[in-house]
Amino acid sequence: MVRRSRWALLLAPLLVGSAGMSGNAIAASGGGSVKAATADAPTGRAATMDPSGIRLVGLDPLQFKRENEEQGVAFNAALNVAFVNRDDMGYPRVDHESGTLTLTTVNDAGQKAAVLAATNLETAGLKLQIAPAQASVAKLDALADDATRLIEAGVPNADLIWMTEPDQINNRVVITITRSNAQLLSALASRYGTDLIEIRVRMGGPAAALNRNSDAPLFWGGALVTLSGSPTLNCTTGFAWNAGTYGAMLTAGHCSPSGGHASYQNYPNVGSVASGSEENWSNATGTTYYTGQSVYRGDVALIRYNAYGSGPYIYSGAPGTSTSSAVAAMHSTWTQFGDAVAVDGVVNGEWSGVVGQTGANIWYVADGTNVWARNVVDATGLGPSCPQHGDSGAPVYQKRSDGKVTAYGILSGFGEFVVSCDVYFTDIWNAYYGLPGTLKVTG
Amino acid sequence: VVITRLRTLRRRWIVLVVALALVVAAIRLGDVTVPIYYYRVINDRTLVVGSTTGPWTWLRITKVSETSTSVTVEARHLSAPLPGFGDEAVELTVILRDPIGDRTLIDADTGAVVSRALCPPSLYPPYCTPNAPPTSQ
Numbered sequence: 001m002v003r004r005s006r007w008a009l010l011l012a013p014l015l016v017g018s019a020g021m022s023g024n025a026i027a028a029s030g031g032g033s034v035k036a037a038t039a040d041a042p043t044g045r046a047a048t049m050d051p052s053g054i055r056l057v058g059l060d061p062l063q064f065k066r067e068n069e070e071q072g073v074a075f076n077a078a079l080n081v082a083f084v085n086r087d088d089m090g091y092p093r094v095d096h097e098s099g100t101l102t103l104t105t106v107n108d109a110g111q112k113a114a115v116l117a118a119t120n121l122e123t124a125g126l127k128l129q130i131a132p133a134q135a136s137v138a139k140l141d142a143l144a145d146d147a148t149r150l151i152e153a154g155v156p157n158a159d160l161i162w163m164t165e166p167d168q169i170n171n172r173v174v175i176t177i178t179r180s181n182a183q184l185l186s187a188l189a190s191r192y193g194t195d196l197i198e199i200r201v202r203m204g205g206p207a208a209a210l211n212r213n214s215d216a217p218l219f220w221g222g223a224l225v226t227l228s229g230s231p232t233l234n235c236t237t238g239f240a241w242n243a244g245t246y247g248a249m250l251t252a253g254h255c256s257p258s259g260g261h262a263s264y265q266n267y268p269n270v271g272s273v274a275s276g277s278e279e280n281w282s283n284a285t286g287t288t289y290y291t292g293q294s295v296y297r298g299d300v301a302l303i304r305y306n307a308y309g310s311g312p313y314i315y316s317g318a319p320g321t322s323t324s325s326a327v328a329a330m331h332s333t334w335t336q337f338g339d340a341v342a343v344d345g346v347v348n349g350e351w352s353g354v355v356g357q358t359g360a361n362i363w364y365v366a367d368g369t370n371v372w373a374r375n376v377v378d379a380t381g382l383g384p385s386c387p388q389h390g391d392s393g394a395p396v397y398q399k400r401s402d403g404k405v406t407a408y409g410i411l412s413g414f415g416e417f418v419v420s421c422d423v424y425f426t427d428i429w430n431a432y433y434g435l436p437g438t439l440k441v442t443g
Numbered sequence: 444v445v446i447t448r449l450r451t452l453r454r455r456w457i458v459l460v461v462a463l464a465l466v467v468a469a470i471r472l473g474d475v476t477v478p479i480y481y482y483r484v485i486n487d488r489t490l491v492v493g494s495t496t497g498p499w500t501w502l503r504i505t506k507v508s509e510t511s512t513s514v515t516v517e518a519r520h521l522s523a524p525l526p527g528f529g530d531e532a533v534e535l536t537v538i539l540r541d542p543i544g545d546r547t548l549i550d551a552d553t554g555a556v557v558s559r560a561l562c563p564p565s566l567y568p569p570y571c572t573p574n575a576p577p578t579s580q
Contacts, residue, residue: 178559213480214558224480226532226564233530234480234495254528263564265481319478320553347478347495366498366527384472389522389529390495415526418469422526 052185053194055172059202059268061217062167062174064094065307067245070124078103081117082137085110090133090140090171094126101126104133104171133171135196140166143192144173155191157184167198176200202266211322212315212346214265217308219249220324221395222315224346225303227251227273228260236345236394238410239327239428240310241302243437247310250410250431251393253281253301262303271305278302278435286364287374290434296374297434298426299412301393312440314395314405318349326442327397328404334358335377335427341398341408343423345391353381353423362424364413373412376424386421387414396425407439474521476552477502481560482516483534487542493563494518497529504535506551514539517551532563 048056064079066072071094078092078101088110093102101123103114114130121128135143144166150158161184163176173196177184180201188197215223221239226232238250249262249271256262259275273279277291279301287296316325335341339355357378364371379396387394392412397405409425416422432438479492496502499522506517516537548557 179561211555213478213553213555228565232532232563232565234493234532235530252528255530261565265558265560265564268564318553320550320555362526364527366523366525367529371527384475388475388477388495389497389500389520389531390477392528392530413526413528415524416473416522417524418472424526 050180050185050199051182052189054185054189055194055198057167057174057198057200059200061307062169062198063165064092064168066094067096068124070122071126074101074122074124074126077122078117081113081121085113086137086141088113088136090136091166091168093169093171099126100129102129102131104131106133106136106139110136135171137166140171140173140196143196144175147173147175147188147192147197150187155184155187157181158187160184163202170198172196172198174198174200176202178202211320213320215315216264216266217247217305218311219247219264219270219305219308220311220313220315221249221327222324222344222346224265224390225249225251225255225393226263227256228263229256229258233392234346234390235392236347236390236411237303238300238393238395239314239407240312240440241431241435241437242440243302243435244304247305247308248437249303249305249310250435251301251303252410252412252426253279253287253299254283254412255393256301256303257281257283262305267308269306270308271303273301273303278304280434283371284368285370286367286372287376293434295434297430298376298410299373300410300426300431300434302435302437310440312442314344314397315346316344316350316405319347321349325397325399326404327395327407327440328400328402328443329441330407330428330432330439331398334429335408339398339408341379341396341425342405343387343391343394343396343411343425345387345394345411347388347390348385351381351385351387351421351423353379353421355379358427360424362413373424375426375430376412377409377427379423379425381421381423383416383419383421386416387411387423396423396428404442470521473524474519477518477520478552479516479518479548479550479557481558481564482537482548483560483562484543485536487544488539490514490537490539490543490548491534492516492518492537492548492557493532493534493560496520496531496533497522498527499523499525500529502533502535504537507537507539509540509546511546513547513549514543515549515551516557532565534563 082089090104105111144164160177212223223237235255241248256273259273261269262271282288312327313324317323342352344350360378362373394411396409407428409428413424481493502520505519508515
C-alpha cells in the first residue's frame with residue numbers, strides 16, 4: 001500500500017532547525033513518529049578490507065532491490081529528488097529490515113530539499129528518514145568519472161579498472177577491477193581516500209563489453225548461459241519471462257535436466273532452474289512431464305534469477321553480436337504448417353526456415369537410443385548454415401515490419417543434412433501452459 | 444565385349460570419384476568454426492579455451508596465429524548428421540610459441556577479443572582453483 005508522509009510537512013520547520021549535519025538524522029514516518037537515526041547506518045553485506053584500507057566488496061550488486069512495484073516507485077521518486085539536488089544530497093537508500101526509506105543530505109540546502117520532498121513523497125509504507133551523507137551524488141559521480149580516466153593520468157595498472165557504479169546502499173562508488181593489484185589499490189587510496197570507494201574484483205573489461213557472449217543485467221534472450229550439471233552445458237537464453245520477484249528467462253529443458261545453477265561469463269551463479277517443476281527433460285528418455293502435469297510440452301525450462309532482472313529483448317544477428325530486437329508479443333496462435341520462423345543462437349547466429357510439422361515426436365538419435373523430444377515443432381531450411389551445439393534454448397521468432405519480433409518458441413535440437421537443416425523447437429504456448437508466468441514484451 | 448566392360452568400369456570409377464567428391468564436399472561444408480567464450484592461462488605458453496561440443500562431434504583447435512600483440516585461435520567442429528542437441532561445455536588446450544604476456548586473444552570465428560577468466564563460468568571461486576588444468580567441467 002502506498003501512503004504519503006504528510007506529517008513531515010508539519011514537522012518541517014522542526015526538522016530543518018534541529019537536524020543540521022550533526023551526525024544524527026531525523027525520521028519522519030507515515031505514522032508521524034520522529035526518531036534519531038545514525039548517519040552511517042550500515043546496510044548490505046559486510047566487506048573485507050584491503051591492506052590499502054579500501055573496502056573489498058563481493059559480486060552482489062550494492063543497489064536498491066525492490067520487494068514490490070510500489071517500493072520501486074517510492075525509491076524512484078527519492079532518487080529523482082537526489083538527482084535534482086545532486087550537489088546537496090547523497091543517494092537514497094531503503095533498508096528492508098527496518099522498513100525505512102532514507103533521504104541523505106550533505107549540507108543545509110540538501111536538508112531543506114529533503115524535508116520539502118518528504119511532504120509529498122510516496123513511501124510505499126516505508127518510514128521516511130533523513131540522514132547526513134558523507135558525499136553528494138555530484139561528488140560521487142565526479143569520482144566515478146575520474147576513475148575511468150586514470151590511464152591518461154598515469155596511475156599504475158589503471159587498465160585493470162573496467163567498471164564503476166554507485167553503491168546506493170552505502171553512498172560510495174564501487175570500482176571494479178579484473179584482478180587485485182596492490183600498486184593500483186594504493187594509488188586509488190591516495191587519490192580518493194578510503195571512505196568513498198570500494199573495490200570489486202571481477203573478470204571482465206573491454207573484452208567483455210556487452211554482447212551475446214557476455215551478457216549482463218537486464219539479461220536478454222539470445223545470450224550465452226552456462227548451466228551447472230554433469231556435464232556443464234553451454235546454451236542460449238530464449239525469451240525473458242515474468243515469474244517471481246526478480247527476472248526469469250526461458251531456455252531449453254535439456255540444458256538443465258536435473259535443475260541447477262545458471263551462470264554468465266561475468267555473472268556466475270545468478271539464477272537457477274527448479275528440477276521437475278520448471279524443466280521437463282530426462283537425459284535418458286527425453287521429454288518428461290512437468291511435475292503434476294500430464295501433457296508433454298517439448299523441451300523448455302525456466303531460469304529464475306536471484307537478484308537480477310530480465311528484459312524483453314533478444315540478441316539478433318551474427319555470433320558475438322551486440323545488436324538486439326524488442327519482443328513485441330507472443331504469436332497469437334499455436335504454430336502452424338507454413339509459418340516462417342527464425343532462430344538466433346550464440347553459435348550459429350540467425351537461421352530461417354519454414355514450419356513443416358507440429359506436435360511432432362523426434363528421436364534424438366545422437367543423444368541416446370531412447371531420447372525423444374515430444375510435442376515439438378519441426379522447421380526446415382537450407383543448409384549448410386544450421387543451429388549448432390550451444391544454440392539450444394535460443395529464441396524462435398518471426399520478424400515484424402517494425403523491427404520487433406513475435407515469439408514462436410524455444411529451440412530444442414537440430415538435424416544438419418548438408419544441404420538442408422531441420423530445426424526442432426518448443427511452441428511458446430507450451431511454455432505458457434507448462435510454466436508459471438508470462439512472456440515479457442515491450443508491446 | 445571388352446570395350447563394353449571398359450566403359451562400365453570407367454563409369455563406375457566416375458561414379459565412385461563423384462561420390463567421394465560429394466562426401467569430401469559435405470564434410471568440408473559441415474566442418475565449421477565455433478565460438479570461443481573465454482580463455483584461461485595455465486602457464487606462460489599454455490592456455491585453455493572454453494567452447495561447446497556435443498555427441499558425435501569432433502571439436503579441435505585448427506589454427507593458432509601469433510603476433511606481437513595478439514594470438515588468434517580458431518576452433519572447428521564436425522558433427523555427424525544426426526538429429527539431436529548436445530551443448531557440452533569443454534576446454535581445449537592451446538600451446539603457444541611465445542609467452543602470452545600482455546597479448547590479447549582473438550576468436551577466429553567472430554574476430555572478437557576473448558575475455559580472460561580465472562575459472563570456467565560455472566566454477567567460480569572458491570569452487571575452482573585458478574590456473575587449474577583443463578577440465579570438461
